[in-house]
Structure formats: structure tokens, C-alpha cells
Amino acid sequence: MPKLAKVFKLNIKTLEREFYNEKNAESIYKEPNPTELLKLAEEKAKYFKIKKAKQGNLNF
Numbered sequence: 001m002p003k004l005a006k007v008f009k010l011n012i013k014t015l016e017r018e019f020y021n022e023k024n025a026e027s028i029y030k031e032p033n034p035t036e037l038l039k040l041a042e043e044k045a046k047y048f049k050i051k052k053a054k055q056g057n058l059n060f
Contacts, residue, residue: 005012
């Protein structure tokens with residue numbers, strides 16, 4: 001992806017965000033309630049972020 005961003009003179013972060021948005025949209029657009037799926041995915045992402053932040057390192 002970095003090469004693609006360089007060729008088209010795009011910001012790599014923007015390109016990555018667009019790529020993942022496209023993949024998500026393709027996977028849910030045929031579902032009966034895609035908006036609900038997006039809300040659930042957002043909640044799950046927040047949960048993972050909080051869970052990761054709370055985990056500490058174990059020192060043995």
C-alpha cells in the first residue's frame with residue numbers, strides 16, 4: 001500500500017482508512033440492517049480498545 005500511496009500522491013493513512021471502509025461496506029451492504037451492524041462493530045471496537053488499555057504487563 002505504501003507504493004500505491006506514493007504513486008498516486010496520497011496520504012497512506014487516508015488510503016488505509018478508505019481500504020478498510022470499502023471492505024467493510026462490501027461485506028455488509030447486502031444485509032437487511034447494515035446500519036445496525038455498523039453500530040455493533042463500533043461498540044465492539046470500543047470494547048477491544050478499552051480491554052487492550054486495561055491489560056498490563058506481567059512481570060515474573
